Amino acid sequence: MPVFSQETYTKRRNKLQTDIGSGIILLPGNDDSSMNYKDNIYPFRQDSCFLYFAGIDRPGLTFVIDIDNNREILFGDEYTIEEIMWMGPADSLASQAAKAGITEVRPAAALPDFLLRCRNSGQPVHFLPPYLAGITVKLSAWLDIPVALIPQSVSVTLIKAIVRQREVKTDEELREIEAAVNTTIDMQLKAMELAAAGVTETEIAGGLQAVAIAGGGNISFPVILTVNGQFLHNHPHHTPLQNGQLVLCDCGAENAMHYAGDLTRTHPVNKKFSTVQKEIYDIVHNAYQAAADAIRPGIRYKDVHLLACEKLVQGLTEIGIMKGNAAEAVNAGAHTLFFPCGLGHMMGLDIHDMENLGEEYVGYTDSLKKSTEFGLKSLRLGRELEEGFVFTIEPGIYFNPLLTAAWQSEGKHEQFINYGKLAAYNDFGGVRVEDNFLITANGGRKLGRPFATTATDIENLIAL
Amino acid sequence: MPVFSQETYTKRRNKLQTDIGSGIILLPGNDDSSMNYKDNIYPFRQDSCFLYFAGIDRPGLTFVIDIDNNREILFGDEYTIEEIMWMGPADSLASQAAKAGITEVRPAAALPDFLLRCRNSGQPVHFLPPYLAGITVKLSAWLDIPVALIPQSVSVTLIKAIVRQREVKTDEELREIEAAVNTTIDMQLKAMELAAAGVTETEIAGGLQAVAIAGGGNISFPVILTVNGQFLHNHPHHTPLQNGQLVLCDCGAENAMHYAGDLTRTHPVNKKFSTVQKEIYDIVHNAYQAAADAIRPGIRYKDVHLLACEKLVQGLTEIGIMKGNAAEAVNAGAHTLFFPCGLGHMMGLDIHDMENLGEEYVGYTDSLKKSTEFGLKSLRLGRELEEGFVFTIEPGIYFNPLLTAAWQSEGKHEQFINYGKLAAYNDFGGVRVEDNFLITANGGRKLGRPFATTATDIENLIAL
Structure with missing residues (x-):
């Protein structure tokens, strides 16, 4: 090493x-x-x-x-x-x-x-x-x-x-993290290259691990490569991809010095998003961009998370899946049907950096304790961001028929959710967009070389 | 599963x-x-x-x-x-x-x-x-x-x-083991396809893991893919392969039901064995073939091991590296300078089958205890073979300059070893040939589809 x-x-x-x-x-x-x-x-x-x-x-x-x-x-x-x-x-x-x-x-x-x-x-x-x-x-x-x-x-x-x-990364650590992020981009490109109707999830996952190993280290966590993105950490299965499906790839390399990267991209098997897929993708990307624009020293990451949730709700409201006031919906937790997890986590030598030391010390403080509510309890980072922090931004929209059925049967958050519209999304899957960011003196900087994040840029990339 | x-x-x-x-x-x-x-x-x-x-x-x-x-x-x-x-x-x-x-x-x-x-x-x-x-x-x-x-x-x-x-494999288990062996052959073919001057050991090792994962399971043990075959379990390093080197690839897949395969092939980076490489390869293959021909119910595997050792010594004597009576050299342990390990091990759900239960029960008996001598102490299987046993045969010749220097300085086994000839082999590396066998009613059967073992067949295969 x-x-x-x-x-x-x-x-x-x-x-x-x-x-x-x-x-x-x-x-x-x-x-x-x-x-x-x-x-x-x-x-x-x-x-x-x-x-x-x-x-x-x-x-x-x-x-x-x-x-x-x-x-x-x-x-x-x-x-x-x-x-x-x-x-x-x-x-x-x-x-x-x-x-x-x-x-x-x-x-x-x-x-x-x-x-x-x-x-x-x-x-x-x-x-x-x-x-x-x-x-x-x-x-x-x-x-x-x-x-x-x-x-x-x-x-x-x-x-x-x-x-x-x-928690504060030095310049020499940042160089290592960026190397890991760049190898992770290579893994994402490999996933896009390998994904095609008939190829299995496990074949692609194996190919990604080969890229990570060739990069000088290994995978930083088990590869999530799935057409069932609605299950957040679903492992790859031996089922072949089909045209019309979305491939959600959440993967990371750690480099020879064990610094980690962690990116997610979601792309269509048949290389073109359908209208419905693009609608959902754009909502997620809009939330991602709002979060990326908001980060700076001093802002609480919990507030960035809630901002992204509100953007997700606004988008879902525009296409008729949700309704009512977005801020109220987020406050009530109605968005957690579609985004039941957190916006991101610290990153460094561990992909969830220092998770073994305790989230209460890494992501929260004596004055800001972690919530126990569904949704917020999965937010690993809540505290004020400081210069030198490295973390992920990873909003998503997930259509989980099991969770929908459970909520619908109790009429949960009916004032914010148009359950009647949801049956059409039962087979949709999930969309997540994730990049790695550094807090700088004045704002934030995305780590790694430029890499497509919008639906159009991804389509152009995989059309090559 | x-x-x-x-x-x-x-x-x-x-x-x-x-x-x-x-x-x-x-x-x-x-x-x-x-x-x-x-x-x-x-x-x-x-x-x-x-x-x-x-x-x-x-x-x-x-x-x-x-x-x-x-x-x-x-x-x-x-x-x-x-x-x-x-x-x-x-x-x-x-x-x-x-x-x-x-x-x-x-x-x-x-x-x-x-x-x-x-x-x-x-x-x-x-x-x-x-x-x-x-x-x-x-x-x-x-x-x-x-x-x-x-x-x-x-x-x-x-x-x-x-x-x-x-220890006795049923027909349904044998089908699973053969599936794993066949995926392992795919891994070996991938190693031969990827190996070329400039490519690193780790790149190839990553590619092999991808093949194992795509096969429905994973690797059955950490891949040994090295130009330094003299180190028996050397892990892949980030150094590029060079023409003139030998690639020793010892790898295995386990299939979806966790039955394992375990094969070794050694091949030249530049696709042609040198005269010296072929000489050593042929000696190893000759020992491999003698062992494969000898296995049958009732024979002690320790005796098969010793037979293979004798064949190795005979070959090394013919090219002037060893001298004297081959049986005496083996009895004295002189061959362990070149073959310090065992001829094989049981195989099944574990690559070293049931190793956690204790080698004294799996590979030996109350009446045949494992030797503590250098060489034989690494022989995991010594007892009489029975119909239904599945195991490896894996002789090798390894030129380990560190071990040679240590032995030569004490004049160890001088009557059997021509130390003067050995300096020329300091950079040789090592050769191992390994296949998986089943004991049948009358003899043995190699598992898996046909796959090149001789130097000529390997050269023909990689020339394609």
Whole structure:
């Protein structure tokens, strides 16, 4: 894995030490994840916080900062000659550590005793919420905390300090993110190239993964490639595409340094939108554009979300699917029949950046808590935007016959929804448009090279 | 996922009940595996024993057989309407269970109490060695066994009974395995099509994964696609291929029902083997053919392995790299400088079939224990072959300069190895030929459609 300069990692760690002040910071790296037996493994994914502070993309490591004694120690083992025989030569751990400015490397087996001595001398041990059971088991053993009590023993101080650093992207990080976005554009182009009547969703999804891997990394999340876009995270199926259908492709690459991209385009299998498809597409694009124009430092993303919802309702009202006052409809939540999710999320080393640290810290604040209402409860980012934030804008309109039937049977929001008109859209599917944005000093900037977003531009692109 | 008939699963379970006799059989299915945060997941892979006996390809399930009370219960939850909104509609759990002949479905939350009552009434609970930390944690909580004691609490009775069933492949299983082998041949053809000077290993590896996904399943293990074949499980790197190099491609598909294929071919980037490359290739192929000709019911696979090793030594002696008596060289282990691993492994629902149950039960017996010597300790299958066994034959010759330097410095096996000749092979790489075989009543049968194995046939194939 390519790495940033030694100074970058040192600076990040120095800031973290200052912010935490005292005690031990314990950052376990990820281990290999098994599929169907121990040694048959998924592609290794290092923990993002470990990557951010220690910069080493290799399983079986733990990084410890002893603030009180000003020591930074990487615990892990060098490969044996037999491991090299199987896996090929690799940089020594000491050399990898040195590239990130870490000078002390100790064997993995020395860690439990080290932590025991820290605890015996009364040093608090700060650790993050684990999301892998293997890490939970290790933390439990190292710190003598029952497995069930690990979640409530995490350090909120450490979480908040890391969120404060990782949420603002530096120029060198932005270059990595843009590289990932550009590979994601290549994936979208491949989807448009492969999509045709008779080709299956899985064939296209496989082709997209090949583009991501060739880009030097891998997919940043499971590919959503579906003619049933109304199911928001539907996985690809083995059914062939048909003319008249819309292909919704929501995919992302992460590059060699594990920074992510995440784009969605929706295009017609037979290369021309029908009148009805174009009507819905234009409404979604209008909401997308309104959100893209609205972002700037200081605006609450929750308000950008609500603005986009209002634009969706206005459009649906113009074509007779909704009715009444748009602002009132959004306030009542009537739009969630068509847009039951959030407008976007933070993005960086994770596609939902830092989601493992807790949305309440990443997307919300002590004064702005996440709503529990249907719709808003799926909005991962609500707080005021700041310069350096990177996030998605991804409005959509989804015609989900199951949800429609459930709502209609209870007459839900009848004053805002023309249920009689909806039967015609039962087979429509869904439309989503998604790009990645950076907050600049005065507004926002779309990341990646220029790439079609309007219905006309997409038609022109796929006609080639 | 397509499934076998209800009768197939019922018959398998009835046999298992009879073999175990009494108590509880506890088969936890796998859960989703997280990458960099909880909800960003790898492609789900169900546990193979769960697939074999319960046939349901979905996370979050546990299957229990209460032999004493003749009950078979699937513990798991139906999807909520909100889950369907995100993921799309799915068969109900009850209907999936019914397809496998399981009539009792209970909520996941009912499992801990159920198991508590079983334990209180003195029923022994048989479970298999877990390979996922999450399953270990669950077993620990359900059965009140400390996490560290789980490995020694597994049921050897259950392991042995399951190995006895799964090791003999039925005709319906063979059809699935052959489908997977044929998709694997498609992957090999794709590797030959894509390989050219300037193309990177990762680009080709990505293309192979696309073929596996389009085949209806996925890769059965991480693709080995490398110009450094001397490193046995080397992962693809971002370096471009060069003319004069050999591409070693060891890859496999698993089909929609999760049966696996596993083939290796080695071919020249510039489409013609050099004289030296062909010499080595022919030696490997000769060993491969000798092994393929030798397999039959009753022969110990360890002896087939040793026969192949002897053929390798004879060939290497003919070209002056080794010397002395071939049988003595193999007996001394001198060949392990060039072939430090095993000739093959069992194959089925897992690419190393049932590896999680323990090689001592799958590949060896109470009377034939696995060797601890370098070379033989990597032979996963040693015991007598039986009709219905499916396994790989995969000899190779690897020139590993690191291992050569280590051996040469201690003068290891000098009476069998002409170290002076080896410097010329430092950049050679490695050659492996691998196919999948079934033991029939009288001998063996290669699985899958015809596919080039000799140097000449491979050259003819890639010249097209």
